[in-house]
Amino acid sequence: MKAIVTEGYEGPDGLRLTDRPDPKVAPDQVLVRVRAAGVNPVDWKIADGALDALFDTHFPLVPGWDVAGVVAEVGLDATEFAVGDEVIGYVRRDDVQHGTYAELVAAPVRTLARKPSALDWRQAAGLPLAGLTAYQALDRVGVGDGDTVLVHAAAGGVGSLAVQIAVARGARVVGTASERNHDFLRSLGAEPVVYGDGLADRVRALAPDGIDAALDFVGGDAVAVSQGLLRRPERVASVVGPDVKALGGHLVWVRPDPADLAALADLADAGKLTVHVDRALPLAEAADAWRLSREGRTRGKIVLDVG
Known part of the structure; x- marks a missing residue:
């Protein structure tokens, strides 16, 4: 799969698009084929080393915690979803390495909910975190x-x-x-x-x-x-x-919560919540997305188009 990686605490200048092995899918995970990934300030703060005291971080690192995509494979005990389901997720694990700036991500089911039909892929990717x-x-x-x-x-x-x-x-x-x-x-x-x-x-x-x-x-x-x-x-x-x-x-440090995520999706489908996407860039331009995010002038969200 194609993915954005960094080899160390190098900020946006360290990001590169490369080939990575497809993720393994644990029993409580599903493999998501990513359509779009949200960009958040925490992504580049991790790559700056600013959160080293909080998270065990391993390199090479694929950044990103926000995802919207389609389930391509289900784990042995991942009964909550089926192949073909459209999902959104705040895919945060206890350590940091396997993120969402990639064509495929193995996501624990506890981090996912069904994608609201009222939002397009870009909007959906900007919703979770x-x-x-x-x-x-x-x-x-x-x-x-x-x-x-x-x-x-x-x-x-x-x-x-x-x-x-x-x-x-x-x-x-x-x-x-x-x-x-x-x-x-x-x-x-x-x-x-x-x-x-x-x-x-x-x-x-x-x-x-x-x-x-x-x-x-x-x-x-x-x-x-x-x-x-x-x-x-x-x-x-x-x-x-x-x-x-x-x-x-x-x-407040945000936690993955499928019930809360589903409630947000329900609000979107009820017409009470939308996501304003300020900029959408190709996956290969993740570094530019980070530079825009650092400026602190974004109205709504920045997202990456993946698939």
Whole structure:
């Protein structure tokens, strides 16, 4: 099979397209013929060595955790799927080596759900990691009907999905973004505000009585600003770093969860959730995809076309 590999912590310059052996398929896995793979900042952070303290990483490394494709083979005890099923997955294992930037991936069934028919292959590939992150962060702070939620970096891959999921739950959403993304946020059901100095005052102008929950997908002072606006300061979740725990909030590191992934697919098929694909590049241009991701200006998701 063709796959993107890196031989060490070399960043985008170390990526190359090469031939790799087809994956072996364990009893609890299925072999997925990949149609598209999502690109996430964690992919290049791993290849930079930034997460070496968290994951046992082995080389040569095929990056990537997001996948959308078709089941080509089932393991001996993988009864959940059949050959020909269209699936999506957040294919994260306990160590890092066999990723989704490849024509084939052996995926544990615990990482997969059926692809929503409402999304095309590119959109479907952009859903798993970002969608699960948003979904689990909203769960962690208990967002439900009638809540007012502040979403930091609301136009990004995770933020844009968090906005839609919160709206689907009956929440009112205030989202931070640059002015060029305000119409995009309005189209998702959010009330946009510009981030930066004076953010707290701009949010208070929209929600004078305060907010019920906040999600931080950007870092910096987002948690501290949020806690000055929250009715209950502990109802803030961040994906950026452990400092949020010291401030009384919740750190969210996304977990594979087939039930959560299926719930996201159901929302998509119900017309309540979509994935905005900012750029789609061929698999061979994975390095360029990473360079775009590093710029931090992506609206929605970057994906790789594979098959």
